[in-house]
Amino acid sequence: MDNNYYDNNYNNGYDNNTPMLKPDNYLVWSILVTVMCCWPLGIPAILNATKVDKLWTAGDYNGAQEASKKAKQFAIYGAIGGGIAVFLYFILVVIGTLAD
Numbered sequence: 605m606d607n608n609y610y611d612n613n614y615n616n617g618y619d620n621n622t623p624m625l626k627p628d629n630y631l632v633w634s635i636l637v638t639v640m641c642c643w644p645l646g647i648p649a650i651l652n653a654t655k656v657d658k659l660w661t662a663g664d665y666n667g668a669q670e671a672s673k674k675a676k677q678f679a680i681y682g683a684i685g686g687g688i689a690v691f692l693y694f695i696l697v698v699i700g701t702l703a704d
Contacts, residue, residue, distance in 0.1 A: 624665055627672035629656035633679040641686025649678035 631653040638646025652675035659668035 626660050627656060627669050628676075629653045629672060630675040630679055633683075634675055637679045637682035637686065642682040642689070645678050645682030645685060649675050649682060652678065 630649065634646055634649035634653045637649060652671045655671040656668050656675065659665075659671055
């Protein structure tokens with residue numbers, strides 16, 4: 605059987621007429637991470653989050669998806685870093701109170 609038959613007719617499950625959905629910009633999460641956890645990673649998250657809508661409106665769909673992905677990564681890394689910092693602070697407080 606011809607392999608082009610599958611490539612041309614099935615297109616990996618995607619229909620060329622299906623509209624693409626705008627990716628989430630993660631702006632709320634980026635702001636929360638900046639304010640509560642880790643501002644050095646929150647600021648790049650906010651910058652990438654604000655790019656998503658601009659790029660999508662301009663027709664740069666791949667750029668919008670990439671900015672969304674980066675905003676999500678920075679927000680996650682900032683939340684994890686903030687959680688680790690709080691955990692280490694708690695451990696140091698406990699050790700400090702036990703040492704007295």
